[in-house]
Amino acid sequence: MSMVGVLIFAVALVAIVAVMIINSYNDLVKYRNRYKNAYSQIDVQLQRRYDLIPNLVETAKGYMKHERETLEAVIAARNSAINASSRAVQNPGDPQAMQQLGNAEAALTGALSRLMILSESYPELKADRTMTQVMEELSSTENRIAFARQAFNDSVTLYNTKSESFPSNLIANTFNFNVAELLPEAAPEIKNAPRVSF
Numbered sequence: 001m002s003m004v005g006v007l008i009f010a011v012a013l014v015a016i017v018a019v020m021i022i023n024s025y026n027d028l029v030k031y032r033n034r035y036k037n038a039y040s041q042i043d044v045q046l047q048r049r050y051d052l053i054p055n056l057v058e059t060a061k062g063y064m065k066h067e068r069e070t071l072e073a074v075i076a077a078r079n080s081a082i083n084a085s086s087r088a089v090q091n092p093g094d095p096q097a098m099q100q101l102g103n104a105e106a107a108l109t110g111a112l113s114r115l116m117i118l119s120e121s122y123p124e125l126k127a128d129r130t131m132t133q134v135m136e137e138l139s140s141t142e143n144r145i146a147f148a149r150q151a152f153n154d155s156v157t158l159y160n161t162k163s164e165s166f167p168s169n170l171i172a173n174t175f176n177f178n179v180a181e182l183l184p185e186a187a188p189e190i191k192n193a194p195r196v197s198f
Helices: 003-065 068-090 095-118 123-127 129-164 168-174
Strands: none
Touching: 003 068, 003 095, 003 123, 003 129, 003 168, 068 095, 123 129, 129 168
């Protein structure tokens, strides 16, 4: 092989490697942006949920005067979830942020479940039109959160698979594409808590 042939082969090899590196990098960026966008959909639904809770508590407060501790627990859990959500928005996929959000959401779901169980003792509350409307909106929002969580977790799984597969893992390690964390679902005991329908 002549010197020119060796040079052409070397240039072609460098070009192929460069294209592979660029493609892997761009794929990692694409998948990371996809899961960040998927998280923004969760955030929209969580904000909707957080906005509905004060209406729920205010409506219940009129009927449940002796359940002040439960109502305050719901508001405290909501505020904690809002703080965790704010941290997660800054860095979706961050293991610590996702875990904190999962824990805060689980606590909020538990507090809401306790409120719903207690509300069974107040037939006037169950019959209240505002309460019925807020509960319907909250139920619809919970379904949207579940769908958005699934889309986020699917996007994170695709990103993680790409970032851990060869040769993309070399690019991921070099350019700090860290593994993203799934958003955990509520604990089984909370997910299976009795649901009250108005």
